[in-house]
Amino acid sequence: MNAKFFLLLAVVSAASAQRRPYAYNAPRFSDESFESSEAKYDFQWAVSDDSSSNEFGHQEARDGDDTRGSYYVQLPDGRLQTVKYFVDGDSGYVAEVSYEGEARYPDSYESFESREYRPPRPLYG
Template sequence: MSYGHEKYEKGMPFDFNYEVKDHYKGLDYSHNSNSDGNLVTGKYHVLLPDGRTQIVTYTADHYKGYQAEVAYEGEAKYPEPGHYKPAPSYGHPAPAYGTPAPSYGHPAPAYGTPAPSYGHPAPVNGHPAPAY
């Protein structure tokens, strides 16, 4: 294993780019890059939260490494802080009704006193008939 001299293999050539713009969500960014297998060049930009656009132009190879130039377009804008308004303090509302009065009386019985379903019983302890 040799640590003194590193050998780099030539990379594969490529070329790509993409772009995203969504004004509703405030997104705006893109990236493009290409390579001949030895040197990679590219550029990307992104819309920052402060309203500026950051633009990075770069090159990269095995000898000089990654080298970037960063630039900004626009002016940073910071919104004025809103004035503090405490949440309203509401108490419980007074009831708008009283205790309801009953709308009924005691119910009348739905039945009368029952009539007896039997007559008077015949006496059981009479005098026995004479047995002669």
């Protein structure tokens, strides 16, 4: 009985699948729609987490083909790395990287393998 039911179900599924032909049509658009809608935006965001010393952010502005922006990150050695950039037509992405501060390193290094994992202590407020 079950075999007959599944056979009937397979035949009905195959028959219904054949009744719905699928045709793919390429998207249609005109070149005029791209000319009239030039990109224009401006955004900025930043993260500052005192507990982990994470400091980073990004800002960018674009008006048509003119794109300018910068981003920064606080490096583990204590320096602040800033990248200022712009897009120069066919030359592409042009960046200027700068650093603020002086690199500081601990007196002794421990390898990652020698460090013991300790779960964070719970904070109760």
